[in-house]
Amino acid sequence: MSPALSLIMQFITRKLLLPAFTGLLVLAHGSSLYAQDSSYYRPDSLPDKSVQPDTPGLTSPLILTRNPVYIPASVIKRRTWIVGTANVVGYSTAMIGLYNAWYKNYPQGKFHTFNDWPEWKQTDKVGHFYSAYTESRASMELWRWTGMERKKRIWIGGMSGAIYQTVIEVLDGFSSEWGWSWADFSANILGSGAMVAQELAWDEQRIKFKFSFHRKRYDDPELNHRSDELFGRTLAERFLKDYNGQTYWASVNLKPFFKNSRLPDWLSVAFGYGTEGLFGGTENIGKDDNGNIIFSRPDIRRYRQWFIAPDIDLTKIRTNKKGLRLLFTILSAFKFPAPSIEYGNGRFTLHAVHF
Helix, strand or coil: CCCCHHHHHHHHHHHHHHHHHHHHHHHHHHHHHHHHHHCCCCCCCCCCCCCCCCCCEEEECCCCCCCCCCCHHHHHEEEHHHHHHHHHHHHHHHHHHHHHHHHHCEEEEECCCCCCHHHHHHHHHHHHHHHHHHHHHHHHHHHHHHHHCCHHHHHHHHHHHHHHHHHHHHHHHHCCCCEEEEHHHHHHHHHHHHHHHHHHCCCCEEEEEEEEEECCCCHHHHHHHHHHHHHCCCCHHHHHHHHHHEEEEEEEHHHHCCCCCCCCCCCCEEEEEEECCCCCCCCEEEEEECEEEEECCCCCEEEEEEEEEEEHHHHHHHCCCCCHHHHHHHHCCEEEEEEEEECCEEEEEEEEECC
16 A cells, blocks of 8 residues: 555544544434433423423523423434534544644654653643533533433533543554643543533533634744744644644633622633743754754743733623524633733733733
């Protein structure tokens, strides 16, 4: 088999079949759950007022539905297949995009491990935490829409994020440039666990983990060239790879912690983490394939950034329009632009607007 054909087969197997298989497992599991609970459904009658939102077939009054709604078994089955198919198609599509942005130009080999904890001041680990949390939360909300019983949707949604990210770790394990990272894997589990723990404890996400990004441009042409080579030239590539332009946030909704206050339901305070001056994994030095140094800027300080800023929990804005509620749910994964206070490089800095 030619090297080109071998690479194509690896791409199909690892980037398409494995994600699709994962989605089908979730789909089959979800369908079996409804088959087991079908005796609870009464499609021709309304539930008794004593029935709680945990009852199969009765959705809770949160993100995708405004009030408790009793859903017939036939509707639940149809929605289950819709969500399962969306998992397969959506994840496979995302993996194709990730392959083109990240793995396409790098060689692959035998599965191996790699300790990348010291790199990028752990910004990539926070990114893994955020990705697993966001995927788990999105998956849980989709299963909520189907009418799945509370604890089942929480655990299936929570496992989804961890599984999706673990598949990526497997791909890294076969990449010659990286490897299976136990630090990444741990961050994935913690991210999904954060979603599950809050949902089990509070029936809501009082602390939402969010992301913001701004494209970095420098007065020094050498730094712009290095960024292009290291992080990519397109906005999409920079969005994924440029840790200097990324900020990760823990946005705390205040009202649930101060129930008797007059604070608006949507008001939150966000605590952010970012980095600056990173033009290499552990040091600002770049080498070509022969080991020759082609970039060396030890004069640029690498440092962490800590932020605090006001924020808006868009899911707390009340509206009767389903489209807006869905849009607010999607946008709640990203930090609302607002003023911020930064502590980094030994000093405080005020930003009029932070993206």
